[in-house]
Amino acid sequence: MRSSVPFLKVYQSFASDHLTIVVGHVLRSPSRQRDRPTKNPFKNALEMYRRYQVKPLAGEKVFLKYGGETLEVITDRKGFFQFEWPTPSGVNTLEMTVALAAFPTESEYLKLEVKRPSEVVVSDIDDTILVSHSTSLARKLYLLLTKNHQSRRAFDGVKDFYDSLSESKAGLLFFYVSSSEWNLYDFLESFVADKQLPGGVFLLQDIKSGILDLFRSGGGSHSHKKSKIDTLMKVYPEAGFTLIGDSGQQDPDIYQAVAFSNPDRICKIYIRDVRKSRRSKVIQMASTLRKSGVDMVFFSE
Template identity: 45%
Template sequence: MLGRYFSTPIPEMKVKIKLSGQEFETVSDELGYFSEWIYPEKTIEPGWHPIHFSICGEDGTDVCVNTGEFLMVHDHPDFGVISDIDDTVLVSHATQILRKLRLILTKNAKTRLPFEGVAKFYRKLHNDKNPVFYVSSSEWNLYDFLADFFEIRNIPKGPFLLQEFKSGFRDLFFSGGGSHLHKIQKIQRLMNLYPGLNFILIGDSGQRDPEIYKKALHEFPGRIKAVYIRKIGKKDEFEEETIKLFKEKGVELLMMETTKQARQHALKMGYITSDN
């Protein structure tokens, strides 16, 4: 874990992207990351597909070749899911710095715990066709840890939209912190990318998720089917005004003590077909 936060990014590196026999090029930014729109010639079926990346060496040869995956969303999903991770899926104690740091430094993908019932509930929502996107204040440094954790715990795979890369002990100490406003930008990106798709939003009360989801509610009226918020800590972070506001817009905001409560509501509303 220390290595993840003391690594050094390599900016302005030429990166090759290979997909279905086509080759594309882009350049890494100042944090060593790259983002590129590509337009393949062939139609790609829904589901997960491999894609190959490599760094261009000084002599033009490919070095550091790696394989990733990308998701093509099904043509007719029932809805999409946008979920937070820390203290929503993964027990993180994100609002308690010392407990959070202890977890980060002493546990790994095999020993960290999800909340009870999360894997089953998310598999029901996913239903082999509904896309699940994970929007989190965790940094990109933690991507491999999160990918391993989700696989080990059998939680549906989905694209991660994380916070920018950080480096150094201070950033490790305050991992997952900040304003969390980057989340609304990523939610906007997803809802604009899939304009015909409605979403279920899942979060917790510890990192301003109700406030962030309220902004999405105003910006995308009629696009949010339900909001599930896990209550974190002893203090009730909810204001009756916020719950009332969602209700007035035709969206139920459910504050849940357990995942089972959200699962029962989803069953009642027809978002999942069974509770077995």
């Protein structure tokens, strides 16, 4: 039986000396469980189906309390909310409570560390670290419906590459900015942990609801990725940025636009070659970027 009471889902959030951002959803859903590893493809398909049987609740009032302050926002049409405020000066951690106004028992406690990274790594997920076959609908759906986070495959060498990035500089901070929907948050978080990739904050695409949206997973506009990177640059204005993606969809175009707007902020761009038809275009992009002082590395598995 479906619960008639909304529930609050607060995602891993982040804070710098400049800004603090806390994000989440208010949803109604028949299931709230995390990804359950199983070798049964039918059970995996059922779990994935359940992830998309959510009802976002628009117009819900959400409170955030920290210290003596109380902030208030209203969820948008997709049930999403975001708190953004200047970080109090001189603090290293922030303790707060996020609660639903209509159901105060639905609340979450957060303790955020204020991060001061020297460099921020922004990584795509599908076909960058996770083998997804995003350019082939049939193969993409087969993997999405029959595999769990343990049986999905990371590209060879991904762990070593990300480990080398982590070891090369102190104070590195990872963000996974993807066109996968918020429905897949727990799945992707579990995948990254299972493959022993660097922990980070996930910033995903609008939540979706229904079986048709499941079949369209990862599609639509990818413009949200640029706006999220722009936000990160605002939150961490002293940090350099390394951008990692693939040629399957719009990562090269988005990263090129970011680099043209912020050439002094970009340390390096890495693009995985997964789409032969776009190869010459990406090579030309890399050449153009090099002339503006930004190094784009185009590589294959």
